[in-house]
């Protein structure tokens with residue numbers, strides 16, 4: 001007993017001593033620190049000194065090692081070789097480059113795959129992955145997990161107290177994929193057993209009376225075949241949850257292993273892809289903060305105008321910033337494209353200036369760290385033709401490399417201008433808006449769309465896009481967040497809800513908050529069941545209306561909603577509303593058998609308001625105009641930035657970037673001092689000014 005108490009005390013003490021000191025790691029006056037990936041194992045060791053010297057000379061402050069080097073770190077089971085890495089770390093230190101150390105788990109060595117082929121992931125068709133690429137091992141494999149932790153333990157012992165190492169990145173771009181590996185099957189059953197305790201409880205939640213789905217034992221349950229028609233929706237929902245949890249716990253296991261060995265001088269992070277509905281981002285408890293990776297030009301985003309594909313989607317970095325920032329005490333960007341990539345459908349050159357503009361854009365969102373993949377362009381391997389900071393000769397900076405250099409020089413200038421007392425314009429802060437987001441809604445709606453015209457993320461973006469045009473700071477929040485910080489909260493298509501959240505929303509509005517709820521909200525409970533009541537009945541008191549029915553027209557016969565004197569086309573989801581007394585109608589349906597009935601309504605509730613938008617428009621203009629009307633009514637002043645122009649503020653600086661195909665004349669206060677760029681922000685241009 002006493003032993004248990006002592007160990008609890010020890011754990012508590014170690015948690016306390018390891019409390020991270022953010023100001024120490026990322027001093028505010030440093031603003032941001034910039035680094036670059038270097039893979040010493042890819043190059044002749046006689047070139048390391050030259051390369052790291054050149055990296056430092058360009059202005060980079062840190063590098064990033066050993067991301068894919070498991071085979072070099074543990075060439076044979078249990079035989080570790082850190083000598084080469086020690087040498088690289090000491091050369092980096094010679095040039096004052098700090099190091100992020102990586103766990104290299106996404107590239108298990110061949111000896112492991114051959115000794116335990118069970119570690120390899122399996123797809124829905126029963127095909128096993130094989131050695132030869134990366135990310136082919138199953139996060140559910142007990143062998144893969146235990147071998148990973150053994151290797152990490154050695155690595156962390158070796159570098160955990162080394163002051164040249166600033167922190168750790170676990171894995172690489174951890175993600176979820178549906179894995180049918182044997183261990184995954186077993187762990188899914190165990191996970192279900194833990195969740196439901198009894199098979200009867202599972203049967204109730206999964207609605208297995210339907211179609212004779214009933215189970216009598218957990219051992220009968222398999223991972224659902226998601227592509228099999230009609231597969232049980234709850235089985236699929238739970239499997240999504242399980243998969244997200246496998247990713248989150250694998251990262252936690254790694255981070256916890258590292259934390260056993262390291263001093264409080266080092267932090268632990270990972271580099272997520274902004275996979276918004278993955279469900280695992282921000283769910284690992286052991287990471288000190290999170291970072292994301294971002295690629296902008298790879299043949300899919302068309303951007304704005306004919307050549308916009310060379311700049312990418314203007315919302316891409318914006319949204320990643322606004323999604324990651326609220327989830328973490330601070331955040332960074334671990335990979336930002338330095339030039340052409342090799343893996344897109346078409347891999348064009350980014351526009352001159354685009355790389356620097358992306359760098360400024362992620363800075364504008366508040367990030368503390370930015371890094372790029374990679375320093376040297378690879379000569380061999382799958383990523384041939386991928387650009388680096390220098391080209392294939394290993395020494396000549398690429399255009400993107402020079403843009404990184406320019407960014408770092410400009411950041412140096414800003415550091416000199418930084419004032420601790422600097423403030424942010426009150427008008428900007430006053431329009432701070434939250435988007436309430438839960439990946440479970442996306443899973444739920446995407447499994448059960450009702451119309452193939454529906455696009456869950458597209459619906460959210462119809463609200464996000466105008467907010468950025470308003471120049472509003474936006475946070476993606478979850479239902480645990482303190483709502484009171486936000487004058488306006490939008491919950492787009494928040495399908496799965498519970499009474500507690502409805503109460504929290506009601507309290508928020510009564511206390512003066514302004515809530516915007518949109519179609520599909522509240523149709524189901526958290527397990528995705530419809531209520532035994534009228535559609536979405538639990539939200540009726542909140543929205544001050546009933547939902548009579550919903551309609552999903554055929555796209556060739558689309559109709560419109562009239563708001564003011566303007567008509568807005570729609571063809572996806574429309575809810576025909578029946579407002580209570582005291583609820584005003586902003587928009588009505590046109591053109592069909594329910595013409596004249598309300599589609600958009602608003603009401604006062606206590607000191608605040610609730611607006612309900614029962615419709616999803618084709619192009620987002622209705623959503624934009626509803627928000628305009630609401631902010632005007634609330635007397636919140638908004639900007640009217642053209643598409644592609646973003647303006648944000650941090651640390652006493654204003655930052656404008658321009659993804660559009662024309663110049664933008666910046667409207668800034670007369671006493672603002674421009675430090676970078678000019679009042680006219682050209683395509684791919686950046687302007688930074690200092691606030692008085």
Ligand code: GAL
Nearest residue numbers: 172173293335341342373386
């Ligand atoms: C990223 C990945 C990097 C590298 C890069 C190439 O998604 O994290 O390791 O493969 O793509 O663009």
